[in-house]
Amino acid sequence: MLLALSRLAASGSSELPWDVAEQELADLLEEFGRPSRTGRAQSAAYPFTRLRSDGVWTLDRDVPMDKVSTLRAGVTGRFEESLEAALRSRPALVGDVARGLVEAHFPATVAPDVLIAVGLNPELLHGGAGDPVAERKRSSTWPTQVLEAWDRQCAFCGFDGQVGGMPVALKAAHIRWFTVDGPDELDNVLALCSLHHKLFDRGVLGLDDELTVVVSQRFSARTPHGQAVYDLHGRRLRPRPGTPTPAERHVVWHREQVFHGSPLAA
Known part of the structure; x- marks a missing residue:
């Protein structure tokens, strides 16, 4: 999702062809994800196909979950239409969503590196007041x-x-x-x-x-x-x-x- 947000911010479209994702998403997962035993392409295929289940991601053709060979036939993914329209109409929302995602899944020592790696400005972390783990704030x-x-x-x-x-x-x-x-x-x-x-x-x-x-x-x-x-x-x-x-x-x-x-x- 962060990679798609970066593409949307740069080009106005979240379109992510599999031939790009197979390399770039695999690189990101290898660097920042948990160690994989399934191989680079397979690791990238999991989120590329399974995010459809959350209703935020679509593919331009109906393909089986996780199957790399069918993705190599020229499949392209992108955000669900209404979500992409909302993000495009409110550019600041792209930064808010990216910040929320990275803060919810990575510690503060790693979050800036993730944003840089996907092509987003790490200064996003200093904007907005969102706190995805506010309910778990520790004592001073x-x-x-x-x-x-x-x-x-x-x-x-x-x-x-x-x-x-x-x-x-x-x-x-x-x-x-x-x-x-x-x-x-x-x-x-x-x-x-x-x-x-x-x-x-x-x-x-x-x-x-x-x-x-x-x-x-x-x-x-x-x-x-x-x-x-x-x-x-x-x-x-x-x-x-x-x-x-x-x-x-x-x-x-x-x-x-x-x-x-x-x-x-x-």
């Missing part, structure tokens, strides 16, 4: 509780910078994302520096069953500063005594839904 003291539980330092690298006695560039990072019902509980959260929070949410960093940091082979760096990420591989988490360790169910969720590629060799 929650981030502080998390940082205190991890001794006000990054659980991965130990960064503990402060300004005026206050931690700086440290965040409460959900293991199972808050946007997909990840609970605000200490066994689902880590204190992470801004860099490692971003890499964790992008699937570059993860945890194994022994609560040891793993680095994906998809990550590469040329300078010593970037290569310092490699040094995290194999580092065991050491929470403050009394702090709950990450729950297995949340670690498994992150491994299956977020972490991409294979871990570096030991």
Whole structure:
């Protein structure tokens, strides 16, 4: 849907031929979706055909669900006619819908990257007052509780910078994302520096069953500063005594839904 919104904003039409979707949508799913065992084209075929069931998406011919071979006969998808007309008549609505979609499905560390990748302006995130998870707002003291539980330092690298006695560039990072019902509980959260929070949410960093940091082979760096990420591989988490360790169910969720590629060799 984000890809179609981008095409609508750029050209006035959400038309998305399968020969474009097979490449561009597959690339997006590979980068930001959960790891797939079905292959690139098949992963793209699922949303391209199944969104019809929600009444927001149409194809220019009746084809079976999920069948790549029939899509390659020249099928084109687009938004349902009345929806497209509404979006075209109110250009600001395109941004509102895009913002709502990305905020509802991705954490704040990843949402701007998704918008850029589909060709939309990440500044959309700073417009409007919509909050798709407003009913689950956490207390203002929650981030502080998390940082205190991890001794006000990054659980991965130990960064503990402060300004005026206050931690700086440290965040409460959900293991199972808050946007997909990840609970605000200490066994689902880590204190992470801004860099490692971003890499964790992008699937570059993860945890194994022994609560040891793993680095994906998809990550590469040329300078010593970037290569310092490699040094995290194999580092065991050491929470403050009394702090709950990450729950297995949340670690498994992150491994299956977020972490991409294979871990570096030991």
